[in-house]
Amino acid sequence: MADMLPASAQWRPGVRAVCHNEIFVSAADGGGIAAALALAMNGMRMAGMAEDDPRAVLWVQDRDAMRLSGRPYRSGLPEPLRRRVIHVAARTAEDALFALEEGLRCRDLACVVGEITGNPRALNFTASRRLSLVSEKHGVPLYLVRQDAERDLGSARMRWTMRSAPSSAARWNVRVPGAPRWHAELFRARGYTSGEWILHDDGTRLVAGREPLATGPDSPSHHGDLAGQSGGRSLAAL
Numbered sequence: 321m322a323d324m325l326p327a328s329a330q331w332r333p334g335v336r337a338v339c340h341n342e343i344f345v346s347a348a349d350g351g352g353i354a355a356a357l358a359l360a361m362n363g364m365r366m367a368g369m370a371e372d373d374p375r376a377v378l379w380v381q382d383r384d385a386m387r388l389s390g391r392p393y394r395s396g397l398p399e400p401l402r403r404r405v406i407h408v409a410a411r412t413a414e415d416a417l418f419a420l421e422e423g424l425r426c427r428d429l430a431c432v433v434g435e436i437t438g439n440p441r442a443l444n445f446t447a448s449r450r451l452s453l454v455s456e457k458h459g460v461p462l463y464l465v466r467q468d469a470e471r472d473l474g475s476a477r478m479r480w481t482m483r484s485a486p487s488s489a490a491r492w493n494v495r496v497p498g499a500p501r502w503h504a505e506l507f508r509a510r511g512y513t514s515g516e517w518i519l520h521d522d523g524t525r526l527v528a529g530r531e532p533l534a535t536g537p538d539s540p541s542h543h544g545d546l547a548g549q550s551g552g553r554s555l556a557a558l
Contacts (some may be wrong), residue, residue: 339455342467342476347437348387349484349502364390375430380408380421382416384437385467413440417447422464424454439469448474471507479508485518492501
């Protein structure tokens with residue numbers, strides 16, 4: 321049925337960026353991976369930054385998120401981002417929300433990434449609505465990663481659930497895992513229909529397919545460019 325809808329109502333890689341995104345993941349899957357995928361899915365090369373773009377990325381984590389998934393590993397980031405990540409270690413969800421909102425007011429930031437664990441009382445619909453309004457007013461994209469959280473009320477323009485998917489078969493040794501894959505479900509979006517995609521790294525970029533990919537290394541797939549060329553390093557390395 322989705323194929324019968326107008327093209328403008330179907331999400332695809334490279335469509336216009338949405339200011340407020342929310343991604344539900346398990347702590348085992350890692351908030352850093354989900355954040356990198358969220359940045360790429362909105363057609364933003366190198367997290368919205370060209371190599372000569374001086375803007376920084378604000379990355380905010382509450383204490384439980386740091387405990388479960390660790391802090392961003394600068395050496396694992398793509399080269400253009402390594403010196404541009406501003407990390408904020410918040411003690412509570414309230415502190416994290418305050419830092420996120422303040423960051424969204426700064427137009428000199430390329431984007432803001434947040435990681436909050438569970439369903440804290442502070443992150444209610446009113447708080448979510450405030451983040452949406454501030455993000456849209458100042459034009460700074462927000463990617464809020466919800467670790468081990470239940471789907472609750474929220475005003476994010478695009479809401480995703482992501483989890484690990486079976487790896488592809490290795491090209492030279494079928495006994496070892498191949499390239500990592502993730503299952504992404506868009507369950508709420510303003511202006512787009514819901515859908516599911518399999519995301520994977522083809523060695524130079526992140527790509528997406530509407531149907532689950534076969535396990536063979538040479539299997540055909542219908543995919544689009546999510547992040548563009550990453551300078552020889554995959555964004556999935558986060």
